Amino acid sequence: MSDGNKNIDEISGTETTGHEWDGIEELNTPMPRWWLGLFYLCILWAIGYAILMPSIPFLNSHFKGLLGYSDRAAVAMDVEAMDAQRYSMSTRLTGASLEGIQADPDLFRFAMAAGKSSFGNNCATCHGSGGQGFKGYPNLNDDIWLWGGTFDQIRHTLVVGIRAEHAETQANLMQAYGRDGLLDDEQIDDLAEYLLAFNSTDRDSEAVLRGRTIFAEQCVSCHGENAKGDQSQGAPNLTDNYWLYGGTKEDIVQTLYGGRQGVMPNWDERLSPETITALAVYVHSLGGGVDTPSPSMPVDGASQEDLQ
Known part of the structure; x- marks a missing residue:
């Protein structure tokens, strides 16, 4: 159907474009006005963004934008702020007791998070990611401690190590009774x-x-x-x-x-005192406290005193 110079589809009543394929005419249906408005707004926003923010690449640089914004600078500022916050919390760990740390929920959470991170970076290779240990490497979860499992004892062990290079390192000697000919x-x-x-x-x-x-x-x-x-x-x-x-x-x-003659490094040369304190808090949480050995059993009817 023709309406003047316009072709109108008889079924829908919509103007057609005049294009026809195998008897099928193409309807001339415009986009909704709200969609067109949004489309033009996005174009204007993109132009404005390209002017204000870093956008257009050049051969050896780029257009930095009228605002001079830099993602690198923003990240650097965020990192600086995070370091300042961490420093503030870390200084509170200096010389702190376990009771004092546990009494401050924010400080305790910080110590646990920092200690766990440090454990993963420095200790997990030998002791396992969960402190479970392996043959020849102590399990830190079982409350069995060679040099003591209190917070202060753990922190001291971390500082001086075991058979390490520290002048006050903890050391003992398990004799090689066979190799040295002490026993047959x-x-x-x-x-x-x-x-x-x-x-x-x-x-x-x-x-x-x-x-x-x-x-x-x-x-x-x-x-x-x-x-x-x-x-x-x-x-x-x-x-x-x-x-x-x-x-x-x-x-x-x-x-x-x-x-x-197992060796544990002295961590005082690699970690700050605050990090060692945080690490001690975390390790203590795994299994620190009083040793609880398993009960012993008699042999062939003999009492435990007989064995001793």
């Missing part, structure tokens, strides 16, 4: 039987008695007459069935034969 293979075997008897009744009772005598001659100065150990010397409790280097007879024989 049979004596080492008897001593291993004695140590295993604290937590198992399935041991050679005669070897246990011989091992007790050897223990009294060779081991009590560090581990004590009751084999409970001495944290002041870093001497482990041998009755709790926790073994850093493995608790099978083969593992214990190897330890007695060759000795053990």
Whole structure:
């Protein structure tokens, strides 16, 4: 249908463009006015943004915009503000006690977050991401501590290390009884039987008695007459069935034969005192406190006192 110079579609009543394909005419349906308005507004906004903000690239630089805004400068300012906030919180950790840190929720959250981050960067390689440890590397979750598990003891260990280069590093000596010829293979075997008897009744009772005598001659100065150990010397409790280097007879024989001299770095040369304090807070939260050794079992009807 034609309306003057306009072609009108008979069904829809809408003007057509005059284009036709196989008898099908194209309707001339304009875009909604609100859409066109929004489209033109976006064009104006883009032009304004290109003028005010960094936008047009040149050969060796770019148009910096009338406002002179820079994402790099904004990020640098944010980082500076974050560092200032961290510094403010870090200074509050200097010389702080665990009780004082825990009494301040914001400071405690900061210490835990900073300590966990530092642990992941420096300690997880040996102790595992969750502090679970591995054979030869202590589990920090089990409340079994060679040098003490209080907050102050943990922080001190982090500062001076164990058999490290610090002048006051903590160190002890586990003799290589076999390699150095202090005990023969049979004596080492008897001593291993004695140590295993604290937590198992399935041991050679005669070897246990011989091992007790050897223990009294060779081991009590560090581990004590009751084999409970001495944290002041870093001497482990041998009755709790926790073994850093493995608790099978083969593992214990190897330890007695060759000795053990594990090393933990002194972190005072790599970490700030505030970071060490935060790290101590985090590690203490994993398993700090009072040691709780497992109860020991008698051997062949003998009492625990008989083994000692």
